[in-house]
Amino acid sequence: xxxxxxxxxxxxxxxxxxxxxxxxxxxxxxxxxxxxxxxxxxxxxxxxxxxxxxxxxxxxxxxxxxxxxxxxxxxxxxxxxxxxxxxxxxxxxxxxxxxxxxxxxxxxxxxxxxxxxxxxxxxxxxxxxxxxxxxxxxxxxxxxxxxxxxxxxxxxxxxxxxxxxxxxxxxxxxxxxxxxxxxxxxxxxxxxxxxxxxxxxxxxxxxxxxxxxxxxxxxxxxxxxxxxxxxxxxxxxxxxxxxxxxxxxxxxxxxxxxxxxxxxxxxxxxxxxxxxxxxxxxxxxxxxxxxxxxxxxxxxxxxxxxxxxxxxxxxxxxxxxxxxxxxxxxxxxxxxxxxxxxxxxxxxxxxxxxxxxxxxxxxx
Amino acid sequence: xxxxxxxxxxxxxxxxxxxxxxxxxxxxxxxxxxxxxxxxxxxxxxxxxxxxxxxxxxxxxxxxxxxxxxxxxxxxxxxxxxxxxxxxxxxxxxxxxxxxxxxxxxxxxxxxxxxxxxxxxxxxxxxxxxxxxxxxxxxxxxxxxxxxxxxxxxxxxxxxxxxxxxxxxxxxxxxxxxxxxxxxxxxxxxxxxxxxxxxxxxxxxxxxxxxxxxxxxxxxxxxxxxxxxxxxxxxxxxxxxxxxxxxxxxxxxxxxxxxxxxxxxxxxxxxxxxxxxxxxxxxxxxxxxxxxxxxxxxxxxxxxxxxxxxxxxxxxxxxxxxxxxxxxxxxxxxxxxxxxxxxxxxxxxxxxxxxxxxxxxxxxxxxxxxxxxxxxxxxxxxxxxxxxxxxxxxxxxxxxxxxxxxxxxxxxxxxxxxxxxxxxxxxxxxxxxxxxxxxxxxxxxxxxxxxxxxxxxxxxxxxxxxxxxxxxxxxxxxxxxxxxxxx
Numbered sequence: 001x002x003x004x005x006x007x008x009x010x011x012x013x014x015x016x017x018x019x020x021x022x023x024x025x026x027x028x029x030x031x032x033x034x035x036x037x038x039x040x041x042x043x044x045x046x047x048x049x050x051x052x053x054x055x056x057x058x059x060x061x062x063x064x065x066x067x068x069x070x071x072x073x074x075x076x077x078x079x080x081x082x083x084x085x086x087x088x089x090x091x092x093x094x095x096x097x098x099x100x101x102x103x104x105x106x107x108x109x110x111x112x113x114x115x116x117x118x119x120x121x122x123x124x125x126x127x128x129x130x131x132x133x134x135x136x137x138x139x140x141x142x143x144x145x146x147x148x149x150x151x152x153x154x155x156x157x158x159x160x161x162x163x164x165x166x167x168x169x170x171x172x173x174x175x176x177x178x179x180x181x182x183x184x185x186x187x188x189x190x191x192x193x194x195x196x197x198x199x200x201x202x203x204x205x206x207x208x209x210x211x212x213x214x215x216x217x218x219x220x221x222x223x224x225x226x227x228x229x230x231x232x233x234x235x236x237x238x239x240x241x242x243x244x245x246x247x248x249x250x251x252x253x254x255x256x257x258x259x260x261x262x263x264x265x266x267x268x269x270x271x272x273x274x275x276x277x278x279x280x281x282x283x284x285x286x287x288x289x290x291x292x293x294x295x296x297x298x299x300x301x302x303x304x305x306x307x308x309x310x311x312x313x314x315x316x317x318x319x320x321x322x323x324x325x326x327x328x329x330x331x332x333x334x335x336x337x338x339x340x341x342x343x344x345x346x347x348x349x350x351x352x353x354x355x356x357x358x359x360x361x362x363x364x
Numbered sequence: 365x366x367x368x369x370x371x372x373x374x375x376x377x378x379x380x381x382x383x384x385x386x387x388x389x390x391x392x393x394x395x396x397x398x399x400x401x402x403x404x405x406x407x408x409x410x411x412x413x414x415x416x417x418x419x420x421x422x423x424x425x426x427x428x429x430x431x432x433x434x435x436x437x438x439x440x441x442x443x444x445x446x447x448x449x450x451x452x453x454x455x456x457x458x459x460x461x462x463x464x465x466x467x468x469x470x471x472x473x474x475x476x477x478x479x480x481x482x483x484x485x486x487x488x489x490x491x492x493x494x495x496x497x498x499x500x501x502x503x504x505x506x507x508x509x510x511x512x513x514x515x516x517x518x519x520x521x522x523x524x525x526x527x528x529x530x531x532x533x534x535x536x537x538x539x540x541x542x543x544x545x546x547x548x549x550x551x552x553x554x555x556x557x558x559x560x561x562x563x564x565x566x567x568x569x570x571x572x573x574x575x576x577x578x579x580x581x582x583x584x585x586x587x588x589x590x591x592x593x594x595x596x597x598x599x600x601x602x603x604x605x606x607x608x609x610x611x612x613x614x615x616x617x618x619x620x621x622x623x624x625x626x627x628x629x630x631x632x633x634x635x636x637x638x639x640x641x642x643x644x645x646x647x648x649x650x651x652x653x654x655x656x657x658x659x660x661x662x663x664x665x666x667x668x669x670x671x672x673x674x675x676x677x678x679x680x681x682x683x684x685x686x687x688x689x690x691x692x693x694x695x696x697x698x699x700x701x702x703x704x705x706x707x708x709x710x711x712x713x714x715x716x717x718x719x720x721x722x723x724x725x726x727x728x729x730x731x732x733x734x735x736x737x738x739x740x741x742x743x744x745x746x747x748x749x750x751x752x753x754x755x756x757x758x759x760x761x762x763x764x765x766x767x768x769x770x771x772x773x774x775x776x777x778x779x780x781x782x783x784x785x786x787x788x789x790x791x792x793x794x795x796x797x798x799x800x801x802x803x804x805x806x807x808x809x810x811x812x813x814x815x816x817x818x819x820x821x822x823x824x825x826x827x828x829x830x831x832x833x834x835x836x837x838x839x840x841x842x843x844x845x846x847x848x849x850x851x
Contacts, residue, residue: 004753004756005752005753005756008753008756008757008759008760009756011760011763012756012759012760012763015760015763015764015766015767016763016766018767019763019766019767019770022767022770022771022774023770023793025774026770026773026774026777026778026789026793029777029778030777030786030789033781078410082415113407115404115407115408115411116407118408118411119407119408119410119411121411122410122411122413123411145556145557146408146556149413149556150411150413153413153416156416178555178556178557178558178559179422179558180420180422180423180424180555180556180558181413181416181555181556183420183422184416184417184419184420184422185416187420187421188416215422219421311485314483343481344483346481347480347481347482347483348483349481350480350481350499351480351481351483351499
């Protein structure tokens with residue numbers, strides 16, 4: 001047999017052997033997985049009543065049973081925890097503490113694999129354990145972006161308002177956490193962080209923190225922040241992102257006191273995005289003065305021919321259409337005219353209702 | 365003369381063998397690296413914060429764009445799946461692209477469509493004439509555009525893009541079913557890396573024979589047709605593991621047209637989808653990369669392996685042939701159009717790795733394989749082939765191919781384990797073996813024809829695939845589901 005033939009035979013034998021090994025592994029895994037799933041399902045069925053009995057709080061046998069239950073209980077509790085609030089969450093979190101799950105997670109915060117650190121952070125957040133706020137805060141500068149995001153979410157869920165400032169600072173570090181993640185974490189922390197948000201609006205660690213604080217104050221409907229928000233919206237030297245967030249927040253607050261400032265922003269020759277935000281905000285406020293401003297801006301915008309002007313025109317029309325009967329009447333006057341004005345009016349009137357989006361806004 | 369011919373044929377034979385071994389070895393590397401990445405991704409399962417993405421008022425809205433041409437068999441299931449998405453803010457824009465069947469009538473009846481005046485939000489060129497725009501009166505956020513067809517999917521998508529109102533646009537085929545958390549999962553990278561991520565995609569799996577109920581896949585099952593089973597293995601290798609690996613190297617070139625999410629402003633900036641392309645999905649990704657990376661702007665394409673879109677695949681050789689011819693023709697168009705990116709370090713791993721790989725192994729692969737087969741036949745005819753040596757080297761190539769296919773099925777079993785029955789698993793393993801014998805060679809022929817069509821600059825024609833629709837569950841789906849689970 002030549003050298004080439006021998007090499008081919010050896011290569012074929014090695015590759016075939018590897019294939020057969022894989023086939024055996026697949027067969028074993030398939031069988032094992034089936035048995036494992038059946039066993040876990042049976043154990044879960046046994047343990048679920050114990051968990052609910054423990055939540056009732058007066059069954060000592062249940063408590064004792066949980067502490068010595070097999071590992072599948074941890075998964076069961078971890079599945080349930082995110083759905084619980086208040087005393088129930090604390091009670092189940094206590095089970096995890098007593099079983100050593102929380103201590104192991106705390107140790108895993110410094111594990112080598114990013115997924116271990118991320119999972120540990122998520123677990124501590126779900127367990128609402130504020131004892132580890134400092135360790136979770138340290139993870140906001142982790143080298144893995146996914147871990148930083150997990151830490152931010154965990155801080156939000158854990159519920160310690162002290163985490164607000166580190167979270168806002170995390171927006172502008174070199175290893176930063178994005179605004180969408182920080183924003184949700186701060187919303188999870190609830191109204192106790194409003195003072196920190198107001199402070200961030202007044203003396204921000206960064207423009208990103210200021211814009212996010214404005215957004216969140218608007219979502220909270222914090223009327224105490226109306227004054228600083230007005231100042232940010234009106235200030236032409238402010239960064240555009242901050243002004244836009246402040247304008248949107250003023251719309252969410254719904255205070256008619258904001259109408260003059262928003263009218264000025266709407267009439268500014270600058271950024272169409274800012275003007276569109278002002279139109280939407282005026283529509284949310286929806287008082288007579290706001291509607292009059294919108295109607296005027298809508299009519300005047302027919303002079304502009306750029307895509308930015310068209311977008312502002314359309315948003316004015318949408319705002320009027322969404323502002324109740326009076327707004328729609330103002331719009332209806334233009335609906336039968338030809339040209340871009342009539343087209344925008346007709347489109348706004350016929351596209352007004354979007355039920356699922358309306359639900360989402362209400363929930364927000 | 366005979367000696368010269370013998371030298372040529374022998375050189376070709378060895379060249380082709382070497383090529384096939386390198387190709388299969390590359391595939392094995394893609395599979396192994398992809399498997400490792402998938403395993404790491406699955407470690408995060410449950411800790412990704414999807415509940416926070418869903419609950420957040422800061423989560424960006426998504427416009428789902430669904431082009432439909434003669435899709436009466438499955439369009440209602442597709443819409444049901446999209447509208448049932450667990451996502452806080454979405455709208456669906458369906459484009460009835462000149463259907464000649466009951467596509468529009470079925471949608472109009474189910475969702476009580478009423479004509480509206482459209483509000484166009486972009487002016488991407490659209491060749492077909494928009495006839496009318498409708499909105500659902502059932503409370504569903506559904507808009508339907510009726511337009512004349514120019515026989516190009518990209519034209520329908522561009523029409524939908526012009527109506528999309530949200531910052532993210534998701535393109536979904538009208539014969540595909542999204543899993544309920546699909547949008548949440550593919551939207552997450554946009555939230556966690558908003559400055560860089562421009563597009564994300566999920567896994568495409570074969571839906572033929574899967575048991576569905578109103579757009580929900582209750583039980584993934586393998587079709588009884590071997591052609592579909594082989595494609596199931598092929599999809600796992602290329603669409604799951606291959607793309608996972610390419611994305612890990614920041615060199616993802618294809619986000620499937622059946623399910624991809626993009627930043628709307630970026631898509632509008634590159635002028636929407638290329639109307640001349642037959643591979644408009646890959647074309648969009650490469651155009652975005654060329655446009656953004658060329659200008660020094662960040663452009664990350666992310667693949668989310670645990671997100672699933674179920675789609676119908678061809679059940680006959682003729683339909684498969686047309687589809688693969690079109691893909692190959694489209695790939696040739698793409699590589700020619702973006703030739704300045706090939707080997708260009710300015711485009712990072714895309715220019716240095718992905719595009720050369722696609723050129724050498726995907727586009728030119730069928731040439732080498734078909735020429736190689738022909739040279740073996742010629743060598744045998746001229747009596748230049750030593751049967752013993754030929755069998756041995758063919759054995760090595762086959763063994764390597766089998767190892768790749770088995771590895772793909774093994775990864776599926778160890779990670780996602782979607783096919784629960786032993787019968788399906790066995791069929792998948794056998795299909796992986798069969799892929800190497802017959803299917804691969806016929807497939808090379810289809811791809812070669814596509815390449816030749818591109819070289820001949822033949823007019824690109826998008827041919828619709830005949831739809832069979834989804835296998836629906838029995839009238840009592842809950843009971844059926846229980847029966848399936850306990851079987």
